Amino acid sequence: MASYIALSYWDLALASVLVLIDAVLSVLFGLQIHRSLLVAAIRMAVQLTVIGLVLTALFSLVSPLWTGLAVLAMILLAGQEVMQRQDRRLSGLWSFGLGTGCMMMSSVLVTAFALLTAIRPSPWYDPRYAIPLLGMILGNCMTGIALGLNTLTTSLMLRRASVEAQLMLGATRWDAAAPVTRDALRSALMPTINSMSATGLVSLPGMMTGQILSGVPPVEAVKYQILVMFLIAGGTGFGAVAAVLGGVYRLTDARHRLRLDRLGTAQAM
């Protein structure tokens, strides 16, 4: 931590001038976005400050209870986000429950795996490691599950005739839904694959650059980043498989019928 440079509030105030310049540009060009731009900037600053205070409190407590509650809150918010991103939601409790449950299962599992094998902080639930790690895995898992479920429901609607044609010929629900299931899983994992292949060439991942800025030697930061990428791939994979198969299970029934009546109406986007 030797070469870590602390920022003063004056430094931030100076940088915020850039946002003000954006706002002035908006006024000059009649873009009508200066208000939302300023609101967004203020929200960002307030939200991050609050998170900074919450994390400070959590890190000083190192309590399994409070860490667990923070983890739970993060997962519930991510579940809400997955639900928001669906064009057509599953009906009833499934709309929130399926995505949230799968994210909880996979991100907690993968985070615990990393904490118990690779990183091994003491105690293992130390929030300084657990919270950021879970946050990164959860964020990617959320994108994957949201995409996977959305692809599943929209392609089941579009390709209903082809799925039912197979059911009519005596296919089981899993066989009949297999082409759609494959598409859904592919689209769930595509962002992870793309980000793994572009990383280091097109973009420098935020965690790695953060560590470098705080004085960690680049080679060490890169090792962390590679670990995180593997965790993200694993977490997204488990979560997406569970969510998509759960979706197929819910949208078919024990008589091997396609049950699109269990989808809600289209959401206004």
Added chain:
Amino acid sequence: MLLRAIADLDPNQGLVSLEGRDRSTIPGPEWRRLVGYMPAEPGWWAETVGEHFGDWTAAAAVVTNLGLPEEAKSWPIARLSTGERLRLALVRALIMQPKVLLLDEPTAALDAASVAAVESLIAIRIRAGLAVLWVTHDADQAGRIARRRLVVEAGSVREEVGQWPATLP
């Protein structure tokens, strides 16, 4: 809707049985292999015709009966006409060897020669023991093929009995 309900593709109520076996005792996929259903607009899940048939050699004989060449195996689905789709879907349902076949307007988009081919093919299968429930809007066709006629009119079903001897071609 009635045919979909009999094929158990939508949640439905009522008692359906086949040869004394209650439908609820038979798993869905097995039921649909026994009771084939061909909708008015059949679905396709692969790119070419052949991929929709487990055993093309078995299918080919029936395909040629319906006036399509054996090379139809390699035709892309996207380029089939409605009439070709209907005939190929009929073959697909027939080679599953169902005991009952539910047909929804199977000749709606066919020319006269193909209609005759379909009707005579089904007649042969009926003589071999297949039971068929055939939905049509064409009263003449019903006259040619039906042994029993159920007429759905103004929301009610009645049976017409009378001068329809099973004059199967």
